[in-house]
Amino acid sequence: MDTPAALIDTLKMQRNIQRMQQRADSLGVHLRPHVKTHKCTEVVAAQIAAGAHGITVSTLKEAEYFFELGLHDILYAVAMAPHKLPQALALRRQGCALTLITDSLAGARAIVDFGREHGEAFAVMIEIDCDGHRSGVKPQEPLLLEIAHLLGNTLTGVLTHAGESYGLDTPEALQAIAEQERARCVEAAERIRAAGLPCVQVSVGSTPTALSAMNLDGVTELRAGVYAFFDLVMHNIGVCRTEELALSVLTTVIGHQAEKGWIITDAGWMAMSRDRGTQSQRRDFGYGQVCDEHGEPIAGLLLSSANQEHGVARFEDSGMDVVAQFPLGTRLRILPNHACATGAQFGRYHAILDNGEVHVWERLRGW
Ligand SMILES: Cc1ncc(COP(=O)(O)O)c(C=O)c1O
Structure with a gap:
């Protein structure tokens, strides 16, 4: 084998996948893995075989790639840019149950208007800011209901991602942020429902919060990505051991x-x-x-x-x-420090099977 090469220890990967699936099962929620970590057919196949429901993607290229491989239930978990709507429409027209997200009135309006123009009702979730880490609408903001009203029946739910969990490293702090992630997302869903609008899905997750949550009452699904490989950052946070990488x-x-x-x-x-x-x-x-x-x-x-x-x-x-x-x-x-970033440097993985055989697994790159 030439070097440098990206190796996957498939026994460890399978154990990691089982561990997260068992957590989701025991918490009573579906697991929708974020495939941005690996962007690889064989890894997603292992996640689905373990019991995952649908996938999360970070680019429409991932959505196209995995849809072609037979996956239909796909959540594109990055705020929708209006110029990408034709690409999303093409996927929907081919039969992909693609869900989009937004956290602004302008974004929601662009999706609704484009959908009307083309006779398509896009499924949309509202992104909730549960910890001030990145994007999203705060659950108490009036904006939440304004966006929800604009989306009307195309609104399928709310989602959040507690990115602040990456800065923590004690079980107590991780449990607290997992609870904050759950509670704020459920609060947003309840406000929307109280306003008479639909909000079926309540989607939360990051690997640290998924592995730390004590309960996920009111949540319907968990999203996590890096757990399939784990990395040194996750080791330092305290959610895996180096032997599990x-x-x-x-x-x-x-x-x-x-x-x-x-x-x-x-x-x-x-x-x-x-x-x-x-x-x-x-x-x-x-x-x-x-x-x-x-x-x-x-x-x-x-x-x-x-x-x-x-x-x-x-x-x-x-x-x-x-x-x-x-x-x-x-x-x-x-x-590696960060499995998603290191994996992204390579066009393929070398997967080492239990019997020592090495298989080449292709990896999607680019946008
Ligand atoms: C929106 C969203 N959901 C889920 C995840 C998965 O997080 P992790 O890789 O910690 O499992 C990410 C990761 O960045 C994300 O951005």
């Missing part, structure tokens, strides 16, 4: 700076991505945790800096003879 980058030692204790690898930021998500967390893993060829972490050895096609791995504090320990040509694996 299913994605790693296989790299080759291409040189050394012996006196500095540097091991030069052919995985730089082009392979790992520029994501330094652990920098602001309790443990900074540089550009990744270095493991041996079999995926066993090597204590204290981090990919501490990265150029485009060069990585520099070094021990945090050790005067080890790195040339003798990791000679030229040695294969190593690096666990």
Whole structure:
């Protein structure tokens, strides 16, 4: 196998998928995986086989790709830009049960007007801001009902994503934000229903909140993405162990700076991505945790800096003879900070099956 390569440990991936599905089942909600993490047919097939209901996508290209592969129930969970409506219409006309989202009157009006013009009633959800992290309408705002009235019968529900959960790392804080995510989204749904409008779906989720929620009363579905692979950011948040990380980058030692204790690898930021998500967390893993060829972490050895096609791995504090320990040509694996960002650097994965066989799984890229 050439390097750098993106490896998926399929046993770990399957366990991660089962774990999240069991959580959704025990909380009494459907799981709608966010496929933006992997953008891969085989991974989504495993999620559906485990019991997922529909998928969430972050681009219309993902929607087109997965619809062609036979998935119909697709939630495009990024606010709809009016110029993309013809693309959404084409999908609906082909039989895709595509749902759009909006958090503004202008956005809702664009969807409704375009739909009327073309004889199409788009299914739309209103995005709720549950934590001030990104976009969405606050549940108490008058704007919520104005948008709901404008959408009328095409309104299918509300959704929210507690992005602030990524900055937390204690079970108590994670449980609290999961409850906030649930409560604010349910509150928005109840206001809409009290105004006599439909609001069937109540959709919440991020991996940290999904794995921390104590109950999901009033919620109909959970969305989560990165759980399929997990990563060092999730490890630092406290929702997985390093042994559960299913994605790693296989790299080759291409040189050394012996006196500095540097091991030069052919995985730089082009392979790992520029994501330094652990920098602001309790443990900074540089550009990744270095493991041996079999995926066993090597204590204290981090990919501490990265150029485009060069990585520099070094021990945090050790005067080890790195040339003798990791000679030229040695294969190593690096666990990523952010699986979605690292995966996106590659056009395919190499999936390692339980029996050691390696299969190539294509990965969708671009917009
Ligand atoms: C709208 C939305 N829903 C769900 C998710 C899934 O979050 P995670 O990858 O933490 O599971 C994301 C991730 O960014 C998102 O933007």
